[in-house]
Amino acid sequence: MRATMSQDDLKNMFNLTGKVAVVTGGSGGAGKAISIGLALYGADVVVTSRTLSTLEETAAEVEKLGRKALPVSCDVMEQESVNNMMKKTIDEFGKIDIMVTAAGIALRSPAEEMSIEDFQKVMKANVDGTLMCCQVAAKEMIKAGNGGNIITVGSIRGFQGHPAGYSAYGTSKGAVHLLTKQLAVEWAKHNIRVNSIAPCIFWTPLTEPILSDEEMYKVFMQRIPIGRPAEPEDLVGAVLYLSTPASSMVTGHILSIDGGTSAW
Ligand SMILES: NC(=O)c1ccc[n+]([C@@H]2O[C@H](COP(=O)([O-])OP(=O)(O)OC[C@H]3O[C@@H](n4cnc5c(N)ncnc54)[C@H](O)[C@@H]3O)[C@@H](O)[C@H]2O)c1
Structure with missing residues (x-):
């Protein structure tokens, strides 16, 4: 079967008008830039993270662009909270087209001192959290029968070790990468594409102490x-590409946004 695109389709391939996106970690550096980026191209955006008040700024920016924003409090470590986030999305918009799982944490310490509690916390937030958000999104996409796009947030640390204490974080992001491929293969038959972005370090309030330290820099x-280092806005084009028909034959791909790190 052929799936050809007309010149109009090609010209409008980045148009997200009428699409509904959910972005977890919507108050963070990446989540905020991605939410605004998706809204700039026409999507309505459900912005979520644990504390509702931290989402006000992102939601206001989305609305300034003439799109609808729904701020929802959600802890991605809690199944009930994730279910509730998806229920609110469906109650408000009736569907979900794009899920971006940008919520995540990093706890670093030398590998020999990494506590199992911290290790498990990072795995729970980054891996369990990603899986649960992908699951609730995919269930709605499968029910609606119109396909969809899921973009997980991995990291260059999911490919390579690093001297700065990433045993938990790097392991979690390696798992996110493989989870992405697994979901892509399982859900392709539903026309749900699942891809990941793998950024190198980018500026956020949390990485500022690392990047402001001359030696660490x-x-x-x-x-x-x-x-x-990357900027949060450096992630937007990649997410847009993976959210639209511009990438219609791309699934299970881990797209590095790393200034050439993985080419070295
Ligand atoms: N900053 C970097 O250099 C970098 C590099 C590669 C990948 N990443 C990844 O990008 C993603 C976004 O990171 P960021 O740099 O914007 O960090 P950030 O700390 O600015 O944002 C993280 C977001 O996740 C949310 N969050 C954390 N735990 C949560 C939970 N249990 N439930 C719901 N929300 C939760 C926070 O509230 C925040 O909104 C993360 O997955 C991170 O691992 C970051």
Whole structure:
């Protein structure tokens, strides 16, 4: 069977008008930039993270662009909370087209001192949290029968070790990458594409202490040929690509946004 695109389809391939996106971690550096980016191209956005008040800024930016924003409090470590987030999405918009799982945490310490509690907490937030959000989104997409796009947030740390204490975080992101491939293969028959972005370090309030430390900055820049950390906005084009027919034959892909790190 052929799935050809007309010139109009090609011209409008990034148009998200009428689409509903859910972005977890919507108050964070990445989640905020991605929410605004999706709204700029026409999507209504459900912005979620644990504390409702932290979502006000992102929601206001989305609405300023003339799109609808629904801020929803959701702890991705809790199944009931994730179910409730999806119920609110469906109650408000009747569907979900795009899920971006940008919620995540990083706890770093030397590998020999990494406590099992911290290790499990990172795995729970980053891996269990990603799986649960993908599951509730996919169930609605399957029910509606119109396909959909899921974009998980991995990391360059999911490919490579790093001296700065990433035993929990790196392991969790490696798991996110493989989970992404597994979901892509299982859900392709429902026309649900599942892809991941794998950024190198980018500026957020949380990475500012690392990147403001001259020595640490040097350590991180040693492996980024482009010679700078990423910005949250550097993730937007990749998410847009993976959310639209621009990537209609792409699924199970881990798209590095790393200034050439993985090419080294
Ligand atoms: N900042 C970087 O350098 C970098 C690099 C590669 C990948 N990432 C990944 O990008 C994603 C976004 O990170 P960021 O840098 O924007 O961080 P951030 O700390 O600015 O944002 C993280 C977001 O996740 C939310 N969150 C954390 N735990 C949660 C939970 N249990 N339930 C719901 N929400 C929760 C936070 O409230 C926040 O909105 C994360 O998955 C992170 O691992 C970040």
